[in-house]
Amino acid sequence: xxxxxxxxxxxxxxxxxxxxxxxxxxxxxxxxxxxGSLLLPxxxxxxxxxxxxxxxxxxxxxxxxxxxxxxxxxxxxxxxxNVAARSLLVAGVSAxxxxxxxxxxxxxxxxxxxxSSEILDPMFQRxxxxxxxxxxxxxxxxxxxxxxxxILRNYYRKGVSRKKGATLRxxxxxxxxxxxxxxxxxxxxxxxxxxxxxxxxxxxxxxxSALAQPMNGLLLCLLILLIGGGLMTYRTVCAMIxxxxxxx
Amino acid sequence: xxxxxxxxxxALCGAVAAVSALPALALAEERTLPxxxxxxxxxxxxxxxxxxxxxxxxxxxxxxxASYAAEIFCGDEVLYKGFIGYIDMxxxxxxxxxxxxxxxxxxxxxxxxxxxxxxxxxxxDLGADVRQILPEDFFQKLKYDEPITVLDLMEHKGGWxxxxxxxxxxxxxxxxxxxxxxxxxxxxxxxxxxxxxxxxNWGAGAAALTVEKITGMxxxxxxxxxIFQPLGMEHTALRPDLSDSRWVKENRxxxxxxxxxxxxxxxxxxxxxxxxxxxxxxxxxxxxxxLTTYAQALVSDDxxxxxxKATREKLFSGSEFFGESDLPCWSCGFSVEQMAVPVFGHNxxxxxxxxxxxxxxxxxxxxxxxxxxxxxxxxxxxxPHLVFGAPKPGDFGKTTDITLKTDSYYLPARTYAEGPYKxxxxxxxMPGSEISGAKLIGDGLYELASxxxxxxxxxxxxxxxxxxxxxxxxxxxTYLPEKWYLAKLSLLTMFFLTxxxxxxxxxxxxxxxxxxxxEKSAVSAILTVGHITRLVSMLTxxxxxxxxxxxxxxxxxxxxxxxxxxxxxxxxAGSIIAAAAAVFGLVKKKGWQKKAGCAVSLLANCTAAASxxxxxxxxx
Numbered sequence: 060x061x062x063x064x065x066x067x068x069x070x071x072x073x074x075x076x077x078x079x080x081x082x083x084x085x086x087x088x089x090x091x092x093x094x095g096s097l098l099l100p101x102x103x104x105x106x107x108x109x110x111x112x113x114x115x116x117x118x119x120x121x122x123x124x125x126x127x128x129x130x131x132x133x134x135x136x137x138x139x140x141n142v143a144a145r146s147l148l149v150a151g152v153s154a155x156x157x158x159x160x161x162x163x164x165x166x167x168x169x170x171x172x173x174x175s176s177e178i179l180d181p182m183f184q185r186x187x188x189x190x191x192x193x194x195x196x197x198x199x200x201x202x203x204x205x206x207x208x209x210i211l212r213n214y215y216r217k218g219v220s221r222k223k224g225a226t227l228r229x230x231x232x233x234x235x236x237x238x239x240x241x242x243x244x245x246x247x248x249x250x251x252x253x254x255x256x257x258x259x260x261x262x263x264x265x266x267x268s269a270l271a272q273p274m275n276g277l278l279l280c281l282l283i284l285l286i287g288g289g290l291m292t293y294r295t296v297c298a299m300i301x302x303x304x305x306x307x
Numbered sequence: 308x309x310x311x312x313x314x315x316x317x318a319l320c321g322a323v324a325a326v327s328a329l330p331a332l333a334l335a336e337e338r339t340l341p342x343x344x345x346x347x348x349x350x351x352x353x354x355x356x357x358x359x360x361x362x363x364x365x366x367x368x369x370x371x372x373a374s375y376a377a378e379i380f381c382g383d384e385v386l387y388k389g390f391i392g393y394i395d396m397x398x399x400x401x402x403x404x405x406x407x408x409x410x411x412x413x414x415x416x417x418x419x420x421x422x423x424x425x426x427x428x429x430x431x432d433l434g435a436d437v438r439q440i441l442p443e444d445f446f447q448k449l450k451y452d453e454p455i456t457v458l459d460l461m462e463h464k465g466g467w468x469x470x471x472x473x474x475x476x477x478x479x480x481x482x483x484x485x486x487x488x489x490x491x492x493x494x495x496x497x498x499x500x501x502x503x504x505x506x507x508n509w510g511a512g513a514a515a516l517t518v519e520k521i522t523g524m525x526x527x528x529x530x531x532x533x534i535f536q537p538l539g540m541e542h543t544a545l546r547p548d549l550s551d552s553r554w555v556k557e558n559r560x561x562x563x564x565x566x567x568x569x570x571x572x573x574x575x576x577x578x579x580x581x582x583x584x585x586x587x588x589x590x591x592x593x594x595x596x597x598l599t600t601y602a603q604a605l606v607s608d609d610x611x612x613x614x615x616k617a618t619r620e621k622l623f624s625g626s627e628f629f630g631e632s633d634l635p636c637w638s639c640g641f642s643v644e645q646m647a648v649p650v651f652g653h654n655x656x657x658x659x660x661x662x663x664x665x666x667x668x669x670x671x672x673x674x675x676x677x678x679x680x681x682x683x684x685x686x687x688x689x690x691p692h693l694v695f696g697a698p699k700p701g702d703f704g705k706t707t708d709i710t711l712k713t714d715s716y717y718l719p720a721r722t723y724a725e726g727p728y729k730x731x732x733x734x735x736x737m738p739g740s741e742i743s744g745a746k747l748i749g750d751g752l753y754e755l756a757s758x759x760x761x762x763x764x765x766x767x768x769x770x771x772x773x774x775x776x777x778x779x780x781x782x783x784x785t786y787l788p789e790k791w792y793l794a795k796l797s798l799l800t801m802f803f804l805t806x807x808x809x810x811x812x813x814x815x816x817x818x819x820x821x822x823x824x825x826e827k828s829a830v831s832a833i834l835t836v837g838h839i840t841r842l843v844s845m846l847t848x849x850x851x852x853x854x855x856x857x858x859x860x861x862x863x864x865x866x867x868x869x870x871x872x873x874x875x876x877x878x879x880a881g882s883i884i885a886a887a888a889a890v891f892g893l894v895k896k897k898g899w900q901k902k903a904g905c906a907v908s909l910l911a912n913c914t915a916a917a918s919x920x921x922x923x924x925x926x927x
Contacts, residue, residue: 266853273734278734278803281800285808286807289808293818300818300822304822
C-alpha cells in the first residue's frame, strides 16, 4: 500500500510538470465550468465528465515531455502497482473535484440561482429538481470515469502516442463524443415516433423514473456511480494484466 | 283629469317596476362559475389562456394537446363547448362534436349508478356481503374472513392491491365474459375489507359482476337499458369491442391517440383500440356531448337516472370522510375533490386517452373534458381550476396550532403490496416530513397549506385495526406508515448494487481467465454462478417492472409472470448455494484477500436471497 501511495505522489509530481499552456487551459476551463455550474447544472455535469478525462489524458502528454515512461521502468515497483496508483489518483482527484462541484450545485439550487433550461425544465415537472440534477451529475461523472479508464487502459496497453497534437485530437474526440451522445439522445427522441421504439423508450424511462424516486434519486445515483466505478475497476484490472504482459 | 291621473300612476308603476327589476338584471349579469369567472367571459378567457396550444402541433414545438373536447355547463344550459386540435394529426381530422374519446375510469361511475338504481328498487343492499352474491368459488385469493360489502366495493375498500395480471385483451384474442376476465386476473387481497381505500380496477369489475348476478343481465345490456337509453346517449358504447354501437365503432376508427415529449413532439401511441376485458372498469367510449348529458343528468334535480330524488341525495351525501369530520373525500364511488367548493365526479385514463368529469351538485355547474393525449397534457389541470377554483387555507375550517404527528415514511395503499412487484411500492414512499406541517382543524381533519399559502388541501387521520395510523389524502388515496422503511430500502439498494457489482466481477474474472491467471476451484466456480444468478435476478426484475410500468396499469400477461417467478426461484436457489460455498471458502481458503473476497460474496448472495424472499420476487 505504501508503494502505491508513493507512486501516487510520483504521479502528482509528474502532473505538476504539465506545460504552462495546458495548465492555463485546464484551470481556465475548470473555473469557467465552476462558475457556469452556479447558473446551469449542465455545466457542472460537463465539468464532472471532463475533469477525469483531462487528468488521465494529461499523463500521456507529460510523459512524452519528461520521458516519464522510462523513469517508471527503473523504479523498483511492480507494473500492476503503477497502474493501480495512477487509476486511484485519477479517480480520487476527479471525485474530490466533482464533490466540490456538486456542493456548488446544491448551494446554487438552495439559492435559486438556476436559469431555466428547455431541456431540463420538462424533467423538473415530473420529479424534483434535486433528483434530476443529482442523477445527471452522477451520470456525467460515471461517464467521465469510464472514458478516463479507457484512456489509461489504452496508454498501458499501447504506450505513449508520440504524434504531435495527440492530446488535442484526443480532447476533440471526447468533446465530439460528448456532443455525439447528445445527438444520439435527440435521435432517440425523434425515433420515439415509431411505436415499437416509443414503447421501449417508455419502459426504460418508467423503470429509471421508478428507481429515481427514493431519497431524491439516491438509489439511482448509487447505481450509476457503481457502474462508473465498476467500469474503472474492470479496466484498471485489464490494464494491469495487459501492462504486465507487454514487452517494453 | 282621471285619465291624466291614470297615466301618471301607470308611469310611476312602470318606473317602480323598472327600478325594482334592476337588481335582478344586475344579478343575472353576475352569474359566475364557482371560481368567480362570470358566465359571459368563459369563452374569451379560455381563448386567451389556451391560445398557445393552438399552434402547429405536428411540429412538436408546442407542449400542448393533440386534441381536446370540453364542455362547461350549468344545469341544462351549456355555457361553453370547445374543440382544439386533431383526433388524427396525420390525416388532419379536426376534433368536433362527432369525435369519440375513451372515458377511462369514468366508466366506473356507470357501475355505481347501476348499484344505486338496484338499491333504490330494494334489489340490492349496500351492506350485503358480495361473497354471498357472487359464485362460491369466485374469490380465490381472499386473505381475510371479514365480509366484503357492496359499499366497500364502491369505496375501493375491498382490500385488493393493484392487479398484476392483464385486464386487457391481447390483439386478435376472443373477448372473454366479464366473469372469465375477472377470474383470470384476480388481485390478491392485502388489506382487511372496509379499512383501507385502495383504488382497484378488479374490485370495480367485481361490483359490475354483482350487478349482473342481481339482474340476470349482461352489465353492458343493463347500462344500455337503464342509463344510455333513458338519457338518449346514442353516441356512447360500453362493450370492449364497441359492438354495442356501430356509429361509435366507426368514429373511433377515425381517432388516434398520442404521446408527447419535449424532444420529439407528438408521436402515435400504438394500436387504435385496445379492448379491456374487465370492461366496466374503463371501456366506455363516446362523444363529449353524451358525456355532458350524463353529467347533467347526475346534477339534475329531476334525477332522471333514479326513481327518487332521495337516491340522488344519497349519491352526494358522502360515504368516506377525512378523519371523523363531515368533509367527504369519496361518495358512493364518486370522488370528491375539495376545490373552492366540494366537487364530485371522476377522472379517467386509458392507454391513449384521458377524460375528466366534475360537477358541483349545489350550483349545478360542471365540466367535462376529453383528450387523445396521455402525456404532458396541460388541459388536464386547466379546466377544473378555471371552473371550480382552488381551495384556500381556511376553507375547510379554522386551524389550530396542533400539527400532524407523522411517521418517518408512508407507502401508498394503492400499490403492489404482494407479489413480484412489491419492490415498486418501496420506490414510491412519501416522507412524513412532506405532510408534517398539516394543522389540525378537528375530528382527525387537517389542513396542509402550500408553501406560498395560496392554496391548501385537506388530510385525514384514520386508526387501523393493526394499530397503525393511516393518512387519507383523498378518495381511495390512503397512505400507510411503513416500519423499518429505510432498512428495507437498503436491502433493495444492496440487491441492485451487488447485482451490478457482480457483473463487473464476472468481467474481471473473464479477463483473468483469458490471461491464464484465474483460480480454478469448485468454490470459485460456484461463486461465479452466484454472480450470474444475482445479475439475472436483477435483470428479470427490471424487465418485468418495465413491462408493468409500460402497461398503464393494465397488468402483465400471465406467461410473463410465470417465467419471471420461475427464474427468480432458480436465482434464489443459486444465491443460497453460492452463499454456502462462500462460507466454505471463508473457512478453508488461506490469505486475507481470498477470505475478504469470500466474505463479500457471502454478503452479496445472502442479500440477493433475502431480497428475493422479502420482496416476493418468486411469487406469480
